[in-house]
Amino acid sequence: MNPTASPPGAVIRDIPLSRLFLAPENVRKTPAHDRAQAELEASIRAHGLLENLVARADGTDDDGNERFAVLAGGRRLAALQSLAGDGALDPELPVLCRIAPDANGGELSLAENVVRIAMHPADQVAAFSALAGDGLSVAAIANRFGVSERIVEQRLRLGNAAPELLDAYREEAIDLETLKAFAVTPDTGRQLAVWEQVSAQDYRPTAWQVKRLMTEERVPGSSALARFVSVDAYEAAGGPVMRDLFADGHENGTWFEDPALLNDLAMKKLEAVADELSTRWKWAEARLEVDWSTAARYGRVHPRPGEPTDEETAETERLRTRHDELANLDDEDWTEALEAEAESIDERLDAIEQAVEARARFRREDFAIAGAIATVGRDGTLQIVQGLVKPKDMPKADPAAAGANGHAADTTAGNGTAGAGSVDAPAVSAPLAPPPDPRATARQEAGVGIGLADDLRAIRTALVKAHLATDFEAAFDLTVFQMVRAVFAHGYTTAYHALDIAFKETADRPAMRMNDDGFAASSPGEAMLADWSDLPFDWIEADDDAACFDALRNLPRADKEKLFAAAVARTVRGQLAFEHEARPELEATVARLGIEFAKHVRPTADLVWSRLRKDRILAIARDTLGPAWASARSKYKKVDLAKAMEEAFAAGKPPVGIGADEHAAALAWTPPGFAAFDAGGDAEAEPAPDGKDDAPAQAEHATGGNGHAASARERNDVPASGNGAGDVGHSAADAGVTDANGETAGEAADVPEFLRQATQTQ
Template sequence: MTKLQTYTSTLVALSHLRLHPANVRGADAYTEASVAALAANIREVGLLQPLLVQTLDKSGYGVLAGGRRLAALKLLAGDRKVKGFSGKTPIACHVVPDDAPATAALSLSENEMQAPMDAIDRLEAFTALRETDGLDIAAIARMFGLGERSVRETLRIGLVHGEIRDAHRAGAVSLETLKAFAAHPDREVQLEVFTALSSDGQRVESWQVKRALNDRGVRQGDALGRFVLDAYRDADGPVAADLIEEDSVLSDPGLVQTVLARQLDDLAEEARAEMGFAWAEHRIDPDWNAFDAYGRVYPQPVALDPEAQAQVDKLSARIEELAEAYEVAEDMDEQDRLETAHDAVQAEIDGLTTRLRPEDVATAGVIAVWQHGGVRMIPGLVRPEDKPTTGDDADRSGSTPEGQTDTGPKISGKLGADMAHVRTRAMGLALAQCPELARDYAEFLLIRGVCGASGYGDAANSSTVSASVASRGPTEPEGSLRQIETGFETLASDLDVAWLDLPGAEGFAAFRLLTVADRGALLAYAVAQTLEPRTAPTLRDAVREVVEREALPNIRDAWAPDAAFLQRLTKPDLLTILRDVGLRSEAKVYESGRKSNLVDYMVKLFAEPFATLTDAQMDAVTSWAPDLMAHAPVEEEDVTAGAGDGGDDGSETGDGPLPGDTGEMIDAFNAVPLADGTPRVEVVKVA
């Protein structure tokens, strides 16, 4: 058996210690930077482990193991600011006998046989220092020569869900992946992501975690988080707090987007008011190709009077001075200062020599864009529908659709299209809850489309009857449209559609066994899905207009001017709406405020009209809707009949329009009994 080696303990003055030639690490391995943290630790808690030394000569000892500790001690002794360390400081050492063999093996053994602490070990050690020893983060950082952020990063691993930490200890989750989970302070969110990513039995990688957590909130220290933080807090947005404040997470992404949109609206409105443009909008991470359809206006040269010309000449001379100074400047900071001054003077010259034409200002606007963590203003854009046209297109220029008066708020083409979806889906939801009306409408269109087009021709072996789902608008609806689609989802959940999963004739047989009520609900729901998006002025379909008036007499029963709509109008348009509903004094108050505050006020006003309103104001507020949404006024002499919902432009199909008022036509149609003599307006059970 190998004899157990024993060593003598002694104290040696620091100045008598140097590296042993057999030390496996040379002196070059111990730089000041590499031992700074250890020096800080020794300064706080002292030398915990003696050095392993061997006598070299009468002048001192050589350090076989502990060269890094020796370098740290000498660093402390050389720092005059540190008290208690000098060349005379006694250092605890274990002395290796002079006749001991394999001294290099001793040095290597101490370095190689150590088991470094992993992230969990460090966490538990730091936690014990806080909870048992009462040290704060700053004290722990000093003790180990670390930055406070490094200590916090270690401690916040303790905020990782226990199941994930257990997976790390078992080797199933790497340290990098563990740190990726620690970047999000909400343990429940961490567990959801971990469960989802590990469900297929594959190893969870850090990049997968980071990508998944990106959708679970916005980091407070990111550009977006910093930009919206104050307004987000004002809106009582939830924050998942982290030990590192800047890594706390704004955990309601929807509210972040709402706040961001409001702030961009305010900035765009301020720029619009300053430049005198007609409109202002915002975009978040836009598709830049979409701007290709926009026009752009630029300031045009103007004639200068003698006084203005003299000012321009003076500024031009200043430009030359700055340019000459820039050429000889050697310091980059000075060059930056001169360049900034040059741009400011040039902007002043441009302001004197160029100006936007009034007709350009009347159609152009400004868009505030959020992209790549910052705001960019794009002034002078002209919406596609407002771009000047030439030739044959001149008669169709302008943004006002046929039949719409040029009053009320200015509606962009994109907003008009979105409003068409909202209005049509609202009408559809109402129609889906009126089975008899939906049946009448469907049968009327079907029979009229066939008989009016080809008479009572002989029957074919197959039918050309078909229907398809119309466009529903955005895949992720917001505001009123989201509420409407939720209503459709509720209706759909009550429909009897089990027969749809049965094959062929079996499915048809099951369908025929449905109750009259179930079939009526199915038909109404299906017909509601066929309505193509239309605004009121562009409907041009008398039959559908009659159906819509009966299904939903007042659009305000399904829609109110909400934030999603109001935010997209300019501040002048919002103030005009307030004045139109009789709130002139309120409009005056908000003239000098931020657009977002005005929007907030109007959202509350339309959602629940204030009890302080007069009767006239109450009626105006509860009935107001833009021309695109409300039913057009009924004209007493209007006897024009439409022909259904078949064409994109609502044009007639078949041999031509049928005579008579549309309402009379539908009444006459309903008056015709079915083949068995049962009145059409009564529910008939199909065998």
């Protein structure tokens, strides 16, 4: 039997639509979704019936006309009947049908539906893209297939995905949601760069992971700053916007691609408000954000509370009396009308309270010593923080006015007049917003994105491991420090450690770089760690554990020290100095090792410069190569600026136009987070406004002159000891500090804090 031939006795003939009806044995009982049926009707209207129906003869009608029951093609029949009912088709339209022989109609219907394979979405994407390439508009394609224009736009956006990604989707290496995440931008170069990273993993990439990498250097439209500026104002200023057609909601699918422009527009808007505030207050500033630590440095003056009018007082008493009456009613007496009355009373009481609060007023004395900050609220609206008193403007307390109980009286303005009212101590200021994610804040202060931080952390850590592997004393101290605290300091806990005490070798690369052959050139520490030629491993090949241990015990001490340091080094957990979780004992060890990171790692366009914001690159250029060099290239496109920075920071002779001193500064520069952090810093420094003219200075303060964190941190700082001038922190002995007995406190500096506390409590 020829499997491609029609069944014996089957014929093809045209049958008027009016004589067709759905056979009771048709297996498709569940009605099609309305949208799917509308798409089918649109397709038939545009292209005609592309596939015949399968029917069987089923008697005659009252006029003696032969009728046919449709066994396969029920959806097509329903679409034809709907179009005829709408007047789009003639009810007597001939419909091509294959007449089935006398057989099991249910079996034919089941076979027709079960063996059908739906078109792969990737093929549909290619087909839609081909139609668009032939000149059909989005509206025309939508009309032909009965779908919304947004659906067509989404399919066409998927058509902008790189062919390699469509192939990966067909091969089920990625799912549809992940393909959508890649298609968030039509830049196929960026798509393939991210695909190269995630395809190297041992697991299938997720849509969330891909979208994070595709948008890591962009500002989401849902952010407070983006909502404050508005997408219309940003685009009017020439700002590029990336839109995700697959996202739900306008803001969730929008990214601002020029963060520097967005910040500039926000600052200009805030500065206009600050200018107006400065006409009333002693000072006014514009700041993109005001966190708790910033606000807490100021004192506060509070406005004089508003007073209710006589009418408001009387109305409030009347409403509260009625509210109490309603509250005392029994449940069986309660009605919907009474409930509505109670709600109305609550609303009116709230309105009166808000009206009274709105009458609160600062006094002239307040304006004379305090200021205000215009900033962006968490919801993207303008927020004005008023009544802030700088430490230098705090009124002096009058000792003579102290009460008998020893408490100081209210402070005054310091000029003999009635003061500005009570002024809180600087640390009393309440938080203005929840603390931000410390990890994200540390990266933002360093000007580093997630992907770049992953790479820099791996490169730095590999070098730290390689140097620690050759320094027994440093490795021994680091291990003993963690081991003793874990064993003897009961109650000592921390979420982060410098070492994995279970002695498991840590990875030398981020997961996305595991199969990246080119990454080794950027991470010289890998090759250093791969060289085991100097390590004595003969003993490890002994036949059993007892013989193996005996062989180890008989090794010379120098060999044991080599093995100890090499093994400990390979357990080091990666960290950059600016990161929130950075362990101080590891940073002290890094400084102790005296690693010359700048000689090992030179920043290239691909690794570093192309992944930093342009304003950050120019700030680094000003600090190293000089203002003139940076100014001359401030108009460069970012890709050209990145290439110029790579050439300027490359080892060798100074490039043309760069002096010897500037080139030396460039050669001494290391990426953010490489140099060990300094736990010092002026915690009492007055906060500086974050206007654009101060941005470079703030960046330097936040990340250190060499790109590492320089702000004070609350941590158990462990002083470095040993070789050279790279030590972190200074003991009291170094500073010449003595205690009450005239002895220097430096002798206790190397004693862990928990042991000192234990001694003091005995």
